[in-house]
Amino acid sequence: QSALTQPPSASESPGQSVTISCTGTSSDVGGFDYVSWYQQHPGKAPKLVICEVNKRPSGVPDRFSGSKSGNTASLTVSGLQAEDEADYYCSSYAGRNNWVFGGGTKLTVL
Amino acid sequence: QVQLVESGGGVVQPGRSLRLSCAASGFTFSIYAMHWVRQTPGKGLEWVALIRYDGMKKYYADSVKGRFTISRDNSKNTLYLEMNSLRAEDTAVYYCARGPAPTEIGPDYWGQGTLVTVSS
Numbered sequence: 001q002s003a004l005t006q007p008p009s010a011s012e013s014p015g016q017s018v019t020i021s022c023t024g025t026s027s028d029v030g031g032f033d034y035v036s037w038y039q040q041h042p043g044k045a046p047k048l049v050i051c052e053v054n055k056r057p058s059g060v061p062d063r064f065s066g067s068k069s070g071n072t073a074s075l076t077v078s079g080l081q082a083e084d085e086a087d088y089y090c091s092s093y094a095g096r097n098n099w100v101f102g103g104g105t106k107l108t109v110l
Numbered sequence: 111q112v113q114l115v116e117s118g119g120g121v122v123q124p125g126r127s128l129r130l131s132c133a134a135s136g137f138t139f140s141i142y143a144m145h146w147v148r149q150t151p152g153k154g155l156e157w158v159a160l161i162r163y164d165g166m167k168k169y170y171a172d173s174v175k176g177r178f179t180i181s182r183d184n185s186k187n188t189l190y191l192e193m194n195s196l197r198a199e200d201t202a203v204y205y206c207a208r209g210p211a212p213t214e215i216g217p218d219y220w221g222q223g224t225l226v227t228v229s230s
Contacts, residue, residue, distance in 0.1 A: 034214045038155075045205060045220040046155070052215060089155055093214040097169035099145075101155035 114221030
């Protein structure tokens with residue numbers, strides 16, 4: 001059982017928007033503005049798409065956005081494209097040099 | 111471009127040891143903290159260990175504390191993970207990942223991973 005809770009799956013049609021949630025506690029998500037989101041295609045390494053709750057690394061399309069409210073963080077992918085179909089994982093700093101991850105959400109672009 | 115290439119994975123019996131390596135290129139290795147993170151089909155991603163840029167501070171997940179040792183050789187741009195007293199539950203793909211400052215941000219670039227299977 002993962003420390004952060006994500007829905008196992010999400011799906012939406014091309015061009016639409018989808019939001020994936022990530023629920024933790026006040027000791028991790030709620031306690032620090034250090035939430036990251038990773039995209040992972042089958043057989044590939046995770047790729048950082050959002051860091052520090054809502055910052056996009058260079059090269060990540062602005063269709064990807066992040067937010068946080070209380071103990072829940074969210075990743076929104078707008079204008080869905082076929083290449084966005086992947087597994088998405090959230091991660092949070094949990095204090096005392098420890099990091100926790102979510103169980104992952106499989107995003108299907110219908 | 112940032113490249114991280116893990117090696118050293120394989121099949122090992124319970125109780126035995128294994129050392130993983132991660133060769134880094136495309137960035138100034140000696141100024142970055144580095145992480146090991148593992149992934150299992152059933153439990154997803156799990157943070158394993160962090161080493162500061164100069165190797166002076168090391169931190170571990172409770173699940174591996176006392177059994178795993180993270181180290182680095184900045185002259186060789188290489189990160190290591192020495193794994194002792196291996197258990198079946200250590201079976202996973204092990205990734206090395208770069209840790210930008212501040213380290214609280216967590217990993218940014220990841221390698222392709224190396225598979226460790228602990229089985230008799």
